Amino acid sequence: xxxxxxxxxxxxxxxxxxxxxxxxxxxxxxxxxxxxxxxxxxxxxxxxxxxxxxxxxxxxxxxxxxxxxxxxxxxxxxxxxxxxxxxxxxxxxxxxxxxxxxxxxxxxxxxx
Amino acid sequence: xxxxxxxxxxxxxxxxxxxxxxxxxxxxxxxxxxxxxxxxxxxxxxxxxxxxxxxxxxxxxxxxxxxxxxxxxxxxxxxxxxxxxxxxxxxxxxxxxxxxxxxxxxxxxxxx
Numbered sequence: 001x002x003x004x005x006x007x008x009x010x011x012x013x014x015x016x017x018x019x020x021x022x023x024x025x026x027x028x029x030x031x032x033x034x035x036x037x038x039x040x041x042x043x044x045x046x047x048x049x050x051x052x053x054x055x056x057x058x059x060x061x062x063x064x065x066x067x068x069x070x071x072x073x074x075x076x077x078x079x080x081x082x083x084x085x086x087x088x089x090x091x092x093x094x095x096x097x098x099x100x101x102x103x104x105x106x107x108x109x110x111x112x
Numbered sequence: 113x114x115x116x117x118x119x120x121x122x123x124x125x126x127x128x129x130x131x132x133x134x135x136x137x138x139x140x141x142x143x144x145x146x147x148x149x150x151x152x153x154x155x156x157x158x159x160x161x162x163x164x165x166x167x168x169x170x171x172x173x174x175x176x177x178x179x180x181x182x183x184x185x186x187x188x189x190x191x192x193x194x195x196x197x198x199x200x201x202x203x204x205x206x207x208x209x210x211x212x213x214x215x216x217x218x219x220x221x222x223x224x
Contacts, residue, residue: 031210036215042217042218043204043215044155046212046213089155093209093210095209096168097143097160097162098160098167098204099157099160100145100147101157102155104154
């Protein structure tokens, strides 16, 4: 089916380090991207989004970078905490209403 | 403001049966989307409803159907259940196009 690809299925980091989660997308027409965090037993939770007319957006401890030339998206988490342990998904909107195409997910594990 | 509410949280059904899942979006949101999440396929888009009309449809067989009511609440139905339909079914609502989708906790369907 349709999907946005992720480079790494798992990522393990030390508490306090920075984490970088990557995502590749294939459709150059995509104009809106979102990162979600999903904890066990819960639905995906919005983290940060970015539109295609931007290349960087910052939130609290998180930064999303968009490189349209190579169709690449990344999520950077500063000072990673144990509470950040979860599966992270990138998703893209291709201008089709509310329809989102999700990547396969990266499991982030934070070691204390 | 209440979030997206999905009922029931858990369901166990037998092959060949049918099932109906319910989703109440955030108040004021008119777009409701449904996703199927499995370990093998990740998050797959099923369909989206906006103002009681199906606006987008994913690549699922006709056994999967949905509808939306005038109060924006949505239901999805799966007929003639198969073992492979076992999954977490997630509902998301949007306030407008190209805005973040807010997810419910999901309904865990097990087909035996």
